[in-house]
Amino acid sequence: EVQLVESGGGLVTGGGSLRLSCAASGFTFSNAWMTWVRQAPGKGLEWVGRIKSNTDGGTTDYAAPVKGRFTMSRDDSKNTLYLEMNSLKTEDTAVYYCITVDRYGWFDPWGQGTLVTVSS
Amino acid sequence: EIVLTQSPATLSLSPGERATLSCRASQSVSSYLAWYQQKPGQAPRLLIYDASNRATGIPARFSGSGSGTDFTLTISSLEPEDFAVYYCQQRSTLYSFGQGTKLEIK
Numbered sequence: 001e002v003q004l005v006e007s008g009g010g011l012v013t014g015g016g017s018l019r020l021s022c023a024a025s026g027f028t029f030s031n032a033w034m035t036w037v038r039q040a041p042g043k044g045l046e047w048v049g050r051i052k053s054n055t056d057g058g059t060t061d062y063a064a065p066v067k068g069r070f071t072m073s074r075d076d077s078k079n080t081l082y083l084e085m086n087s088l089k090t091e092d093t094a095v096y097y098c099i100t101v102d103r104y105g106w107f108d109p110w111g112q113g114t115l116v117t118v119s120s
Numbered sequence: 121e122i123v124l125t126q127s128p129a130t131l132s133l134s135p136g137e138r139a140t141l142s143c144r145a146s147q148s149v150s151s152y153l154a155w156y157q158q159k160p161g162q163a164p165r166l167l168i169y170d171a172s173n174r175a176t177g178i179p180a181r182f183s184g185s186g187s188g189t190d191f192t193l194t195i196s197s198l199e200p201e202d203f204a205v206y207y208c209q210q211r212s213t214l215y216s217f218g219q220g221t222k223l224e225i226k
Contacts, residue, residue, distance in 0.1 A: 050214075
């Protein structure tokens with residue numbers, strides 16, 4: 001069974017940094033493209049970024065609101081995905097979901113999410 | 121950036137009725153469109169991918185159609201567990217989501 005478990009969320013002051021982790025199991029993590037999606041309280045879904053597998057170049061793409069501030073990385077030896085978030089703003093407050101990009105290119109399955117709260 | 125616009129924002133129907141949700145893209149996304157369902161307190165789950173293909177385990181009452189810029193998610197006969205928020209998503213150019221349609225019990 002595929003499992004994605006996010007951790008690292010919490011309360012941080014604006015301008016600060018936080019690193020989220022996503023522990024993956026139940027599939028060959030090294031072959032998977034991974035992505036983060038966030039959801040502000042009571043709001044819709046917003047794509048954050050994607051990292052390809054290292055065999056596909058390991059490259060990253062980011063949404064405009066986080067580009068230059070957020071960095072995705074992966075450690076295939078630990079089956080873990082990371083999201084390094086710097087220069088955090090109050091508008092970054094959200095539940096952050098770690099998701100596998102399936103073989104058809106879609107987001108499935110999703111982790112349970114971790115809440116990041118940025119205070120002013 | 122491709123903008124997806126969903127309508128209506130809220131849809132009020134009764135169990136057993138047919139639900140039709142729309143998603144319009146600001147430019148063609150071919151068939152690179154998916155639909156997700158999100159229930160309160162839960163992560164979203166994939167329902168439909170490539171515009172019209174049901175994901176694993178999704179009941180046949182869910183169907184998707186469309187291509188280019190106009191897409192539809194249809195639920196043929198609503199079950200109580202179908203009342204949720206539905207999002208469309210494109211992957212033609214990176215990724216983006218629509219703002220969601222809340223399907224509520226009338």
